[in-house]
Amino acid sequence: MWPESISIFVAVVFGLIVGSFLNVVIVRIPQGKSIIFPSSHCPYCETPIRWWQNIPILSFILLRGRCSECRKSISWRYPLVEGLTGLLFGYSVLLFGISLNSAIAIVLIGFLIPIAFIDYDEFLIFDVLSYSGIVAGLLLSAVSMNFSILISAIIGGIVGAGSLLVIRGLGNILFRKESMGLGDIKLAGLIGVFLGWQLTLLSFFFGAVLIVLVYAIKAVIRFHPRPDERYPFGFYFSWAAIGMLFWGNKLMEIYLNFLHLSS
Ligand SMILES: [Zn+2]
Structure with a gap:
């Protein structure tokens, strides 16, 4: 053995x-x-x-x-x-x-690490990475020979990218400027294909939480953070997605149990 x-x-x-x-x-x-x-x-x-x-x-x-x-x-x-x-x-x-799950995890990590560090350096998410990631995710789901996994990947990609497009539209109205790049939308599509739409939305939420945390830590250390400082959202979104890949389902389970107990 x-x-x-x-x-x-x-x-x-x-x-x-x-x-x-x-x-x-x-x-x-x-x-x-x-x-x-x-x-x-x-x-x-x-x-x-x-x-x-x-x-x-x-x-x-x-x-x-x-x-x-x-x-x-x-x-x-x-x-x-x-x-x-x-x-x-x-x-x-x-x-x-x-298992197929660890293959999916390894391929997703293999795309998210370069996307995260390039976004950190350049504030850019390159289409060649997000598109080939989406294709790789769909191929992996097809290899599973499980129709529901493939459908969930397709829905994940569409709903993941679609909901970020809506959030971006609202953000643009609210802040009266570009709130998120189109690269982040394609990244949401990539994460959605691998993790499904629920964990993609959770990744978006935790990505934003990470930025607030980093901002707060910088504020404490430096006392005066520059108000114009930019944060590469794709970098934080990618790390949140890796977190959700590992612990997202567990987290949803705990949350659903909590709802069940409190009702
Ligand atoms: Zn040298």
């Missing part, structure tokens, strides 16, 4: 390798470059990175965070993305075992 700990270990290692690739995606998509060619090189001196310098996290530690040629420092973002992807893939298998 294949012990559970080995599956989790394999998922973590797989996540570290995927995370290393996601770093390339995060840097190159905003530059309009190919994510496959050329192979990785130092952004300062263009020296190609050799295989032993490209081992997730380990190479960063061995190189002490510096390029082996020009000694310029490498961003801590690289090992962070690798480590996060490894942990989240491992947690998916811990929670869902080897």
Whole structure:
């Protein structure tokens, strides 16, 4: 029997390798470059990175965070993305075992991590990521050979994107300016295809809660937050969606039980 700990270990290692690739995606998509060619090189001196310098996290530690040629420092973002992807893939298998659900979780995380970090850097969500994510989600639901899963993915995408479009319209009227980018609408469609419409709306809610929390923490630390400071909504929306992927159903269950008890 294949012990559970080995599956989790394999998922973590797989996540570290995927995370290393996601770093390339995060840097190159905003530059309009190919994510496959050329192979990785130092952004300062263009020296190609050799295989032993490209081992997730380990190479960063061995190189002490510096390029082996020009000694310029490498961003801590690289090992962070690798480590996060490894942990989240491992947690998916811990929670869902080897199943269609953990495949769905891993693919969703694989799209949300680059979307989150690119939005953080650029305030942009690229269509190539949201559209290919929507297609991947629909294909995965089709693979399940379960008609209700496929229908729920389609409804999730339409209702997820549709309700954000309505919220955006209301926000535009309320704030008399663009309240949310169209990229956030497509991201809601992507999250909806994977999580269904209920968890997408919950992700939207918790994304907003996260922004309020960050704003409050910054206000306490700095005392005077800049009123014009912008928050990349897609970044917080993506992390809230990863939270809902893991704990959303549990949360809804607790809430429904609570309603049942109090009525
Ligand atoms: Zn260099």
